[in-house]
Amino acid sequence: MWGAPVSKYAKSMMLLGGGELGKEVVIEAQRLGVRTIVVDRYENAPAMGVAHESFVLDMLDGEALKSLILQISPDLIVPEIEAIATSVLVELEKNGFKVIPTATAALLTMDREGIRRLASEELGLPTARYLFANSLEELEAAVAEIGAPCVIKPLMSSSGKGQSVCRRQEDVASCWNTALEGARAKKMRVIVESFVPFVSEITLLTVRSAYGTIFCPPIGHIQKDGDYVESWQPHFLSPEQLSEAESIAKKITDALGGYGLFGVELFVTTGGIVFSEVSPRPHDTGMVTMVTQDMSEFALHVRAILGFPIPSVQLLTPGASATLKADREGEDFQISGMNEALSLPRTQIRVFGKPLSKPGRRMAVALSAADDVETARSRAKQAANLLKVDWSN
Ligand SMILES: Nc1ncnc2c1ncn2[C@@H]1O[C@H](COP(=O)(O)OP(=O)(O)OP(=O)(O)O)[C@@H](O)[C@H]1O
Numbered sequence: 001m002w003g004a005p006v007s008k009y010a011k012s013m014m015l016l017g018g019g020e021l022g023k024e025v026v027i028e029a030q031r032l033g034v035r036t037i038v039v040d041r042y043e044n045a046p047a048m049g050v051a052h053e054s055f056v057l058d059m060l061d062g063e064a065l066k067s068l069i070l071q072i073s074p075d076l077i078v079p080e081i082e083a084i085a086t087s088v089l090v091e092l093e094k095n096g097f098k099v100i101p102t103a104t105a106a107l108l109t110m111d112r113e114g115i116r117r118l119a120s121e122e123l124g125l126p127t128a129r130y131l132f133a134n135s136l137e138e139l140e141a142a143v144a145e146i147g148a149p150c151v152i153k154p155l156m157s158s159s160g161k162g163q164s165v166c167r168r169q170e171d172v173a174s175c176w177n178t179a180l181e182g183a184r185a186k187k188m189r190v191i192v193e194s195f196v197p198f199v200s201e202i203t204l205l206t207v208r209s210a211y212g213t214i215f216c217p218p219i220g221h222i223q224k225d226g227d228y229v230e231s232w233q234p235h236f237l238s239p240e241q242l243s244e245a246e247s248i249a250k251k252i253t254d255a256l257g258g259y260g261l262f263g264v265e266l267f268v269t270t271g272g273i274v275f276s277e278v279s280p281r282p283h284d285t286g287m288v289t290m291v292t293q294d295m296s297e298f299a300l301h302v303r304a305i306l307g308f309p310i311p312s313v314q315l316l317t318p319g320a321s322a323t324l325k326a327d328r329e330g331e332d333f334q335i336s337g338m339n340e341a342l343s344l345p346r347t348q349i350r351v352f353g354k355p356l357s358k359p360g361r362r363m364a365v366a367l368s369a370a371d372d373v374e375t376a377r378s379r380a381k382q383a384a385n386l387l388k389v390d391w392s393n
């Protein structure tokens with residue numbers, strides 16, 4: 001029960017991060033009459049355009065973050081990106097603030113070490129072999145021990161930033177430099193993971209609500225340079241694979257706790273399902289649910305975190321998503337090809353509205369439905385290929 005979004009009875013939600021995923025979360029919260037406040041590191045972030053209020057802040061600056069939260073005093077604090085001074089959230093939670101799904105979940109998943117140790121060492125879930133390194137020398141020793149090929153990632157980063165595959169011992173120095181450039185946090189520590197020879201990879205969207213835990217049908221995806229370029233739903237798994245995937249997802253999300261939607265990333269291998277990582281919030285590959293399910297991952301997240309029950313989720317049609325990425329840095333661009341993309345059957349687009357284009361930055365997504373996944377995938381790819389980040393000079 002709550003009042004109008006600008007009244008004294010308003011229910012308020014503060015998003016820490018306001019990218020394309022946060023934008024859809026805000027829209028879903030607005031639909032339920034919730035007051036929305038968006039914080040991000042730059043002006044005109046996608047979610048700011050649809051929120052009641054917004055603030056520009058370096059969310060890794062703990063003091064600044066704490067003072068803003070105390071000033072606004074939101075009912076719900078909803079982390080949306082991976083680079084936040086999460087220790088502040090832990091402290092504020094102790095003082096009665098509600099962090100989604102929990103402050104500890106945010107803390108553990110912001111840091112690859114926290115979530116990996118929980119999954120592998122405490123819960124015994126199958127993962128790639130891994131080691132950590134704080135310097136180039138330590139990294140050389142870790143790569144020698146894990147063996148090439150292996151994957152090297154900064155502890156705090158996302159969408160593949162700073163990530164590289166080390167194929168030979170001689171490449172270690174260049175991998176270290178890639179990690180240094182891509183890390184969002186100042187602290188430099190990397191994880192070295194053995195390369196998992198997967199057959200496919202999936203995201204299992206898992207919803208913890210007042211009703212209990214439910215799973216969305218698996219989403220298959222393809223990543224390039226550590227970032228997603230294509231996803232589809234449903235992704236076929238055998239009954240044994242599905243029950244293994246759901247059991248892993250249940251264990252990790254139960255350990256993190258709280259209400260909300262989680263994106264559990266899993267590798268499907270010939271030897272079974274391997275846990276990769278988990279986002280305690282909507283997942284980029286899950287944008288496809290905007291055309292496939294009765295409730296999108298964003299609607300599910302909002303409904304769960306507001307404490308409402310979610311007895312079921314229904315897949316309405318097979319569907320797919322494909323991304324538009326920029327290849328140049330600058331502000332003087334226009335997105336073209338929308339007319340052509342939207343001429344394709346059962347196709348929609350989301351243009352995020354990011355004010356600055358950068359090489360590799362995701363600017364829009366095409367979403368297509370069809371009677372089967374293969375047709376949906378080819379439609380979504382075709383639509384995304386028709387979209388362009390265009391420059392007048
Ligand atoms: N150990 C591994 N073995 C094989 N492939 C891997 C491994 N680790 C990562 N990858 C590949 O790189 C992709 C991105 O890795 P990961 O999810 O860890 O990065 P991320 O930066 O957290 O990305 P995001 O924020 O988009 O989830 C994976 O989806 C997978 O395709």
Ligand SMILES: NCC(=O)N[C@@H]1O[C@H](COP(=O)([O-])[O-])[C@@H](O)[C@H]1O
Nearest residue numbers: 017018019020021022158159284361
């Ligand atoms: N894989 C995580 C992910 O997709 N996160 C989404 O990307 C935004 C950052 O984009 P940017 O780096 O282009 O600002 C985040 O705010 C979130 O919406």
Ligand SMILES: [Mg+2]
Nearest residue numbers: 159265276277
């Ligand atoms: Mg990932």
